[in-house]
Amino acid sequence: MTQRTNVESHVPSSIALLGTGPMGAPIARNLIAADVPLKLWNRTAHKARAIPGGQPTDSPAEAASEVVLTVLPDLPQVEQLLHGPDGLLAGWKTARIGNPVLVVHGTVSPVAVAAFAAECLKIHGVTVIDAPLSGGTIGAEEGRLSIMVGGPVEVVERLEPLFGLYSSTVLRFGDTGAGSIAKACNQIVVAATVSAISEAMALAEASGLDLGDVQSILAGGLANSEVLQQKGQRWIETDFEGGGSAKNQLKDLTFIAETAAKAGLKLPVSSSVRTAFQTMISQGLGELDHTGIYLSIRALQLSADAAGR
Structure with missing residues (x-):
């Protein structure tokens, strides 16, 4: 410190x-x-x-x-x-x-x-x-x-x-490079948390729950996070302009995969989150804040609903 x-x-x-x-x-x-x-x-x-x-x-x-x-x-x-x-x-x-x-x-x-x-x-x-x-x-x-x-x-x-x-x-x-490994560890947690909250918000919305109320419950327990505190309003207002882009989040996840491979590790959660952000960017949403993965998740739900009709 x-x-x-x-x-x-x-x-x-x-x-x-x-x-x-x-x-x-x-x-x-x-x-x-x-x-x-x-x-x-x-x-x-x-x-x-x-x-x-x-x-x-x-x-x-x-x-x-x-x-x-x-x-x-x-x-x-x-x-x-x-x-x-x-x-x-x-x-x-x-x-x-x-x-x-x-x-x-x-x-x-x-x-x-x-x-x-x-x-x-x-x-x-x-x-x-x-x-x-x-x-x-x-x-x-x-x-x-x-x-x-x-x-x-x-x-x-x-x-x-x-x-x-x-x-x-x-x-x-x-030595030089070690700081970026620490940041990779940080970004594993950030990307996974953003994705998890987005899935929770998508499930709440699809089930007719009030997103603000759900966030209040999350914030009162173990599911609370700095991501939720700083960015919770984005999901409520569906405002994903500006902020840290999904494109940059995918860049970070690519560095994480590279670093894990060098260390001989397989990181299943990071791999799944990376695939999710690749999908988001393929949908043309890469310039949005990374919390905009919520829109990608909702789009996948809509596509699945349409396919089932």
């Missing part, structure tokens, strides 16, 4: 954040509120410029700092930031920054990020830290994210005061 008291004085002096989307923007705002000078870059430039108090830049090269936080969907987007005249490598060279630290806050493949980190350190002298996040946009706004970290002990310890400005929990799990 990080201590949030007087951490500001121990924060690295040169910091950038690349990727000011739904998670990156509130992280940036929390850092700026803590008086951290922060360079910002986003592929859609106006999103970075819209954050008051930040220092928007025109390229990753211009944003290059001792510590670069990336809040991007997947590892290929991070890799694209490195090369070319506008890339981070050129920027670090121009700024004469030796041994920079590149933090990967996105949910990425544990296998791929470990290989990426080894290559970056060997070829470029860049230390890559994988530090996936949990807590959603609400946790990001409130500065109470959980950060699962993989990387060298001494580098992680240096970053902990910085991470403490936008999180409530920081835990190191091992």
Whole structure:
């Protein structure tokens, strides 16, 4: 657990954040509120410029700092930031920054990020830290994210005061890649819980029960969860726009399958949930919040009813 008291004085002096989307923007705002000078870059430039108090830049090269936080969907987007005249490598060279630290806050493949980190350190002298996040946009706004970290002990310890400005929990799990394995464990529970609640809501709706009343019962017992607390209203209002997309949930489940295979494990629940999200996306619902799997379940019921007529 990080201590949030007087951490500001121990924060690295040169910091950038690349990727000011739904998670990156509130992280940036929390850092700026803590008086951290922060360079910002986003592929859609106006999103970075819209954050008051930040220092928007025109390229990753211009944003290059001792510590670069990336809040991007997947590892290929991070890799694209490195090369070319506008890339981070050129920027670090121009700024004469030796041994920079590149933090990967996105949910990425544990296998791929470990290989990426080894290559970056060997070829470029860049230390890559994988530090996936949990807590959603609400946790990001409130500065109470959980950060699962993989990387060298001494580098992680240096970053902990910085991470403490936008999180409530920081835990190191091992070398680079270990944080993403911890996030895979997290996502098994999240995806399965979202799917289970969606099935419960579909059964309640099909049986003529009030969804709000059913949720009250669930919330009062062992079936309660952070998913239910944060997202329960989505099922009641059938509002599945925005949020964490089903497409990204399937990406995470694919990483889980890859990691389990490397560990020699078969994960039957995760496999079933992955198939369910594959079906949802095949129905054209991939951009919806992952709770929208409720619509996929209902569509399957309607298809079965129609086939039985």
